[in-house]
Amino acid sequence: MENPEKSLLHLTQIEEQAQEILSDREDIVALDKQRNHNxxxxxxxxxxxxxxxxxxxxxxxxxxxxxxVSDTLNKDQVRLDVEVNRLRSDLKVKVNKLRDLEHASPVxxxxxxxxxxxxxxxxxxxxxx
Amino acid sequence: MxxxxxxxxxxxxxxxxxxxxxxxxxxxxxxxxxxxEPRNVSQGMVGQLTARRAAGVVxxxxxxxxxxxxxxxxxxxxxxxxxxxxxxxxQALGQDTPFTSMAGSEIYSLEMGKxxxxxxxxxxxxxxxxxxxxxxxEGEVVEVQVDRPATGVGTKVGKLTLKTTExxxxxxxxxKMIECIMKEKVQAGDVITIDKATGKISKLGRSFTRARDYxxxxxxxxxxxxxxxxxxxxxEVVHTVSLHEVDVINSRxxxxxxxxxxxxxxxxxxxxxxxxxxxxxxxxxxxAEIVPGVLFIDxxxxxxxxxxxxLNRALENEMAPVVIMAxxxxxxxxxxxxxMSPHGIPIDLLDRMNxxxxxxxxxxxLKEILKIRCEEEDCEMSDDALTVLTRIAGETSLRYAIQLxxxxxxxxxxRKSNEIQMEDIKRVYSLFxxxxxxxxxxxxxxxxFMFNDIADAGxxxxxxxx
Numbered sequence: 001m002e003n004p005e006k007s008l009l010h011l012t013q014i015e016e017q018a019q020e021i022l023s024d025r026e027d028i029v030a031l032d033k034q035r036n037h038n039x040x041x042x043x044x045x046x047x048x049x050x051x052x053x054x055x056x057x058x059x060x061x062x063x064x065x066x067x068x069v070s071d072t073l074n075k076d077q078v079r080l081d082v083e084v085n086r087l088r089s090d091l092k093v094k095v096n097k098l099r100d101l102e103h104a105s106p107v108x109x110x111x112x113x114x115x116x117x118x119x120x121x122x123x124x125x126x127x128x129x
Numbered sequence: 130m131x132x133x134x135x136x137x138x139x140x141x142x143x144x145x146x147x148x149x150x151x152x153x154x155x156x157x158x159x160x161x162x163x164x165x166e167p168r169n170v171s172q173g174m175v176g177q178l179t180a181r182r183a184a185g186v187v188x189x190x191x192x193x194x195x196x197x198x199x200x201x202x203x204x205x206x207x208x209x210x211x212x213x214x215x216x217x218x219x220q221a222l223g224q225d226t227p228f229t230s231m232a233g234s235e236i237y238s239l240e241m242g243k244x245x246x247x248x249x250x251x252x253x254x255x256x257x258x259x260x261x262x263x264x265x266x267e268g269e270v271v272e273v274q275v276d277r278p279a280t281g282v283g284t285k286v287g288k289l290t291l292k293t294t295e296x297x298x299x300x301x302x303x304x305k306m307i308e309c310i311m312k313e314k315v316q317a318g319d320v321i322t323i324d325k326a327t328g329k330i331s332k333l334g335r336s337f338t339r340a341r342d343y344x345x346x347x348x349x350x351x352x353x354x355x356x357x358x359x360x361x362x363x364x365e366v367v368h369t370v371s372l373h374e375v376d377v378i379n380s381r382x383x384x385x386x387x388x389x390x391x392x393x394x395x396x397x398x399x400x401x402x403x404x405x406x407x408x409x410x411x412x413x414x415x416x417a418e419i420v421p422g423v424l425f426i427d428x429x430x431x432x433x434x435x436x437x438x439x440l441n442r443a444l445e446n447e448m449a450p451v452v453i454m455a456x457x458x459x460x461x462x463x464x465x466x467x468x469m470s471p472h473g474i475p476i477d478l479l480d481r482m483n484x485x486x487x488x489x490x491x492x493x494x495l496k497e498i499l500k501i502r503c504e505e506e507d508c509e510m511s512d513d514a515l516t517v518l519t520r521i522a523g524e525t526s527l528r529y530a531i532q533l534x535x536x537x538x539x540x541x542x543x544r545k546s547n548e549i550q551m552e553d554i555k556r557v558y559s560l561f562x563x564x565x566x567x568x569x570x571x572x573x574x575x576x577x578f579m580f581n582d583i584a585d586a587g588x589x590x591x592x593x594x595x
Contacts, residue, residue: 025358029295032359036298043301088363105192108225109367113415114262117326123259125378126370 010101017098021091028087035080038073045070152212152531155505159217161185173501174217176494177210183485184214188221191423191451198421198449200440202429202479204456204472205487208527211455214487215425218453227371227422227450229253233431241395244439249396251443252373254450256420257408261366264325266300268293269336269355270317275307291321293356306330318342320353325361369420372448375404405448422450429454430473433465437475444481454482495522495530502531503549508538510549517554525563533557 045053045066052065096106115123159181160171167174167181174181180203190196203211219228229250236246268291275287287302289310302310309330315321318339323330334351380396411417426432432440443449454474461473470476490498496519503510510518514537522530537553544553562570571578 029359032361033296036296036360040299109258109260109418111415112258112260112367112418114260114365115411115416119411119416120261123368123370123375126374127368 014098014101017094017101021094021098024087024091024094028084028091031080031084031087035077035084038077038080042070042073042077045073152528153216155501156213156216156220158221159185159188159214161221165189170497170501172217172220173505174210174213175497175501176490177214177487180205180210180214180485180487181217183483184218187451187483188218191222191226191421196421196451198444198446198451200444200452200454200478200482202454202456202472202474202482202484203487204484206489207457209487209489211457211487212427214485215427215453215455218423219425222423225256225258225369226420227254227256227369228425229422229450230425230427233426233428236432236436243433243436245395247436247439247443248401249373249376250424250426251450251452252376252401253371254422254424255372255448256369256422257372257375257411258367258369258418258420259411259416261368263364263366264361265364266291266323266325266361267333267356268321268360270315270319270321271297272317273310273315275302275310291360293358293360295358296360298360320356371422372404372408375408376401379404419448421448423453424450425453425455427455429456430458430461431464434463434475435465437463437478441475441478441481490527492519492523495519495527498527499530499534502534506535506538508534508541508549509547510534511551514549514551514554517551521554521558521563525565529563533561536561 050066052063053069055062055064055069092110096110099106155173158172158174160168160174161181162168165182165185167178167185169176169178184201187196187201203214205211215230219230222228231250236243236250238246241249271290271292273287273289275285277285284304285307287307287310289300289302289306291298291300306328309328313321313330313332315330315332318336320333320336321330322333334353336355337352338355340352376396380400408417408419412419440452444452456472456474458473460469460471462468463470463473463475468475471479474482496515499515499518499522500510503515518530518533521533533554534549537549537557540556541547541549541553
């Protein structure tokens with residue numbers, strides 16, 4: 001630590017990177033929460049036989065036809081899925097970057113593409129399943 | 130998940146798996162510090178500083194995947210810690226890098242050819258890293274609700290409420306899932322995972338918050354924390370399998386017999402080629418990584434000229450492991466030929482190797498080793514006994530002295546003492562001969578033994594050899 005400014009900069013970088021990872025994690029949790037709420041709503045809409053439903057848009061309660069409501073919800077669901085997946089992929093890069101800053105070796109196999117289901121079934125035998 | 134993988138501490142490799150001789154069970158690593166400088170006594174290693182440092186450098190390169198298809202030769206007199214260094218490297222490599230240990234004479238078998246045995250050993254030392262990815266729902270069960278139709282037949286419907294520390298949600302269940310839940314006997318308070326692709330439910334245990342629900346719980350009940358974060362998780366597991374394991378599974382024609390016999394004998398070349406092709410394909414798709422491991426061949430002078438030329442060729446393969454060999458021979462005949470060569474290894478192969486020499490231990494180091502072995506073998510020894518034993522080790526051999534530890538331990542126990550005293554050492558020293566005394570004895574009383582014209586026979590053999 002002969003150069004305090006340099007080490008301070010280094011520590012700041014690490015903290016920033018770590019903070020980013022943590023906030024991403026929280027984002028994922030929040031998005032998943034939203035996703036589960038949406039899913040519950042879609043199920044609830046399916047079950048009832050009315051033609052319109054009440055939907056809360058911010059502070060407003062609006063009555064809308066069921067078709068339109070479920071369309072919006074389904075679209076939202078797709079958007080959430082995409083968002084969660086994007087965050088998860090970015091997270092891997094960020095974790096490796098953080099480990100690089102901390103002078104640790106990258107997590108082995110983190111950037112590998114996953115095996116397909118069929119391949120995994122075959123390899124499962126090797127792993128004793 | 131990424132952060133979990135990152136936090137996972139590298140586990141210490143199981144000792145039993147690589148153990149060939151109990152003599153090295155006290156070795157935990159190479160005993161180097163972060164800058165690869167060897168500590169004098171650490172992790173069961175004593176002395177041999179330059180050899181250990183060299184091994185440490187090799188180890189770093191292996192870890193970074195920088196060297197593959199290289200060979201290292203550990204050369205030194207008997208009892209100078211060659212096998213210990215190899216064991217230390219195996220321990221330090223960690224779980225993720227394959228390490229195969231074999232003795233040179235293991236390749237001679239009636240069941241398979243020499244090259245087949247070598248190929249299998251080489252393929253055992255090459256790992257393939259793959260990743261499995263599953264989408265799971267993980268949470269603590271808050272409530273299970275199943276409605277049966279009044280008639281008893283017809284479809285059941287149900288609801289499952291799951292929660293994590295952050296959220297709670299309700300899932301509607303179909304008939305199939307309800308059956309699964311019934312079968313697994315899932316009830317409120319269990320922590321479960323549901324595989325999204327297959328719908329398989331597995332119980333992880335009961336939540337800690339529900340630990341006081343019942344007074345009597347079976348001993349098999351496992352308590353776990355309520356899961357954190359999101360309900361729908363992506364779980365990524367990285368596996369490392371050796372090429373040989375894949376070979377074995379795929380060369381089985383019909384199933385289970387191979388499970389019991391352990392190995393399958395010879396594996397067809399076509400099977401290997403197909404597997405190589407598949408792995409290459411996965412590598413191109415970014416689905417697999419090759420992890421070059423370490424193949425350790427002890428007593429390498431026992432290999433013959435065919436094996437050496439096979440190794441020479443095999444090392445050139447792009448998927449070759451790092452081969453570490455150990456030998457205690459000086460200039461001697463290459464097995465299978467009449468040519469002499471250093472270490473009994475052909476010059477062309479020797480040329481490819483990095484040679485690390487081990488030197489005989491000094492007296493201080495011998496004492497440290499004996500002390501470590503005493504601890505390992507659960508024997509307490511008084512200081513003067515240890516001094517005597519060290520002197521014995523210096524005059525005879527380290528192995529002989531180590532063997533005296535347990536035997537003198539038994540003798541001391543016989544006289545109801547917990548500590549080995551000098552008298553115990555003296556007693557076992559008189560009971561068990563070392564190599565020199567045994568030879569001395571034979572020379573003196575040779576005439577009284579049977580077939581005592583052995584010296585003549587030896588001369589005759591020398592003539593035949595020459």
